[in-house]
Amino acid sequence: MTALLALRGVDLGVGERRFCRQLDWTIQPKERWAVLGPNGAGKSTLLRALAGLHPVNGGEIWLEGSPLGRLSRRAVARRVGILFQEQEYPFPATVLECVLAGRTPHVAFWAPDTAEDHQWAWDALRETGLEALAHRQVDTLSGGERRRMEAATLLVQSPRLMLLDEPTNHLDLGHRIGLLRLLVRKTEEQDGAMILVLHDINLASRFCDHFLFLFGSGESLLGEQEQMLQPALLSRLYRHPMRAVRDGERLYWIPT
């Protein structure tokens, strides 16, 4: 089985700062990864690098067995979708228009939007509960509604690998769980995988089976949930003592 994404000896940094050194990381279909780390540890930059939007300083990234750098933007966009931490919309556009843009990698670049494209967009709007807002201007949406719209765009793009940078920003508690469940279901239908950057360990432990820690010093650590979610390790990661609270079967992590 070909790995969905494979990193071999990847060095990543910006300026003087090093985010990871000699990182070997393999993401198999059906895996769900959480990337945790303190502010400025390079989590967002790493996600961008995985989408081919940021150059790596060394090493190689392979997407479904092909070197990422050799694939066209279009070929990458059909397989990898990314939800950015922040997204600006300086020109007017409606929710439907934004969501329709998700079809771009799947249609000819000159083609107008077809009925099929609209079907995709409306399905995604329905699943994210945004049907009623389809013709609203994007800058009239609340932060949470806009986040759901961006998730809907990702559903229309329907990549096998979803890269989600703090996907639950601005979302209320109910929508956090609802949106992540929806995205998990969609990746499973595609035999895909997802990588989430999160600050909420409890949300991460609920949805992710694998973890990658970026310590901010260039050191990184990865593994399965049981071996990664340890008090000592998490305390070192956040430079603050962390402890677990048990409720029935589940462990919850809180800063002391």
Place this chain on the structure above:
Amino acid sequence: MSIQKCEPVSSLTPWFRQGGQGAVLALLLLVACVIFLAALSVGGMRGGVYGVWDLLTGQGDGLLGRVIVELRLPRALGSMGVGGLLALSGVLMQVLLRNPLADPYVLGLSGGAAFGAILALMAGGSGLWVDGGAWLGAMVTMVMVFWLAGGPGGWERGSRLLLTGVVVASGWGAGVSFLLYWMPDERLRGALFWIMGDLARGGDPWPSLVVLCVVLACVWPFSRALNLLVTGPARAASLGVAVTPVRLALYLLSSLAAASAVATAGSIGFVGLVIPHLLRLVGCVNHRVLLPASALLGGALLTLADLLARTVIAPQQMPVGILTALLGAPVFLWLLHRSLR
């Protein structure tokens, strides 16, 4: 300063979604035709409507016919081409810079072109040399503004770019004043043309029309990419747009459009700013419609402005650039004021 937002008039927006976009283009085409015919009909010699009719039915001769064919027709064609080019380059620069305030005049391109042309005039050049000077001036300015305002995240910072453009424009202004001061009196009149923007020079209208068609044909198929690029290069790239080549092409085509417009008619201000803005205000935001609509409306409005410029104080004529700058400056200030709120 945050990036300027423009809200469409909401009552029109749903109508656009329901296939109104084709109707808008048809309406604009009709408006452009009416204004074009008016530009042929109105002028110092009366009875122009009959003259145009006679020409169309193939019996136009005599003095009126010659005035229409030899004077008014090239001028109307030229203003259609130049207006379209200015509006189109405005749209492209706005996409490239993700800023609805970008415009060849505001960014100093017209100033650079004027400097280049006047320098060529001073050096004793004429004809092609002067046009070439205008071209070179515009291109140099474009490179300079983009390079100075560039750097990490630079293009996306509206204030930095506008400031750079404004400062470069005033630098060119000083350069032009310097040249004019040293210029022999008999050449001054020819130099003024480049500063004011005038369609009365009676140059060949075809180069600008051809460039307009070429640029429009090149960018129109990429409307989808343009729609994405305005939301940022990273988002566009993540959805499969080859950002670097597309941006390079946009950069070259918008410079080409602006430089050809300036080489034909001198520096005419604010057309590239006002036209796309007007269209976005009525909900025309998809570049598939915005690009051709801007070209049409830009041509139509500049032709109308030129018609006014040569009739309101007849028999005197006013350079059209004065009129567009007079109208454009308050509109620009209003837009800037709205964006700062």
